[in-house]
Structure formats: C-alpha cells, structure tokens
Amino acid sequence: MGKKRSANKVKRGEFLISREQCDGCGECVVQCKKTLESGEPCIQIVTVGERYVPIVCQNCQDAPCITACMPGCRYKDEKHNRVVTDYKRCVGCWMCVMLCPFGAITRVPKKEGEHFGVARKCDGCLDRTEAPCMTVCKARGLQITDPNAYSAEKRKKAARTYTTIIDGETE
Numbered sequence: 001m002g003k004k005r006s007a008n009k010v011k012r013g014e015f016l017i018s019r020e021q022c023d024g025c026g027e028c029v030v031q032c033k034k035t036l037e038s039g040e041p042c043i044q045i046v047t048v049g050e051r052y053v054p055i056v057c058q059n060c061q062d063a064p065c066i067t068a069c070m071p072g073c074r075y076k077d078e079k080h081n082r083v084v085t086d087y088k089r090c091v092g093c094w095m096c097v098m099l100c101p102f103g104a105i106t107r108v109p110k111k112e113g114e115h116f117g118v119a120r121k122c123d124g125c126l127d128r129t130e131a132p133c134m135t136v137c138k139a140r141g142l143q144i145t146d147p148n149a150y151s152a153e154k155r156k157k158a159a160r161t162y163t164t165i166i167d168g169e170t171e
C-alpha cells in the first residue's frame with residue numbers, strides 16, 4: 001500500500017504541470033467536464049508509452065491563439081495574467097485550434113439555436129477560488145506554482161544528475 005496522499009489545495013496563480021507525477025487517473029478530466037457543463041473537457045490525458053501527460057492550455061505569453069483570433073474573443077486577462085475567452089464572440093473559425101502548439105483547444109459543436117460551435121480551452125476557472133481539476137489531483141500531476149519555485153526544483157534535480165555523472169567519472 002502506497003503513502004496516503006492529500007488533496008491538492010491550490011489558489012489562483014500560474015498553471016503549470018509536473019509531467020512526471022500524473023498517474024493517469026483521469027479525475028481532472030471528469031471534474032473539468034462537470035464544471036463546464038459543456039460535455040467537452042478542456043484537459044486531456046495523453047498516454048506516451050507507460051507515462052501519462054496532462055495536456056491543457058499553457059497560458060503562452062505571446063499566445064498564438066490570441067494572434068489567430070480575428071473577432072478578438074481570445075485575450076489576455078491582465079489582472080490574472082491569463083489567456084481567456086469571450087465565447088459569445090467566438091465564430092468557430094478554428095484558426096486558434098490550428099495555431100495552438102499544444103493541441104489544447106477543443107471544438108465544441110454548436111447547440112440547437114446557435115449559429116456557431118466554439119473553440120474551448122481552459123480559461124483557468126477564474127470565477128472560482130480553486131481550479132476544480134487541481135483540487136482533485138491527488139498525485140499532484142497538475143500544479144499551480146510560482147515559476148521561480150518550479151525552476152528552483154528543476155535546478156536541484158539537474159544538479160543531482162550532474163553530481164551522479166561526475167561521481168561516476170571520477171571513480
């Protein structure tokens with residue numbers, strides 16, 4: 001029996017992903033679907049060999065999806081520093097789908113009475129105090145963290161790897 005893991009308590013901030021830790025449980029996908037009530041989740045778990053990789057909007061700084069969007073419905077929310085969407089203005093041209101480097105945008109077909117489908121992506125659930133997908137991620141495969149803290153963690157890992165290599169060479 002493994003160590004008991006606590007729920008991932010998070011607040012608003014940067015949306016980063018620790019790809020090593022996702023165990024493929026799919027709880028985030030279920031939670032996202034429930035939250036959006038669109039039937040189409042904004043997060044997908046892709047399997048590569050024996051690993052699981054959560055694919056979700058990476059909130060690019062110079063976001064190609066913003067450049068692509070002629071009606072201007074995709075834009076930067078300056079307060080939260082996040083790429084968000086005004087779905088009422090989306091005309092379903094799918095230009096953003098073509099330009100997103102992560103495949104993070106999903107086509108939601110039009111419903112009865114609507115003229116267009118919409119191109120939905122994770123807008124970060126900014127109307128909530130916690131992102132629902134992250135709250136259920138017990139493996140901490142999805143994490144909101146400060147980018148500097150994330151880099152510091154990576155540096156430590158790289159330093160450990162270098163040390164192991166150097167120790168091996170000097171034996």
Ligand code: SF4
Nearest residue numbers: 032122124125131133
């Ligand atoms: S933050 Fe909200 S929209 Fe984004 S993946 Fe999580 S539940 Fe879905």
Ligand code: SF4
Nearest residue numbers: 057058060063065100
């Ligand atoms: S939808 Fe794609 S291009 Fe747009 S901010 Fe997210 S990851 Fe970047």
Ligand code: SF4
Nearest residue numbers: 069090091093094096
């Ligand atoms: S599909 Fe919608 S969000 Fe995407 S570029 Fe077209 S109008 Fe903008």
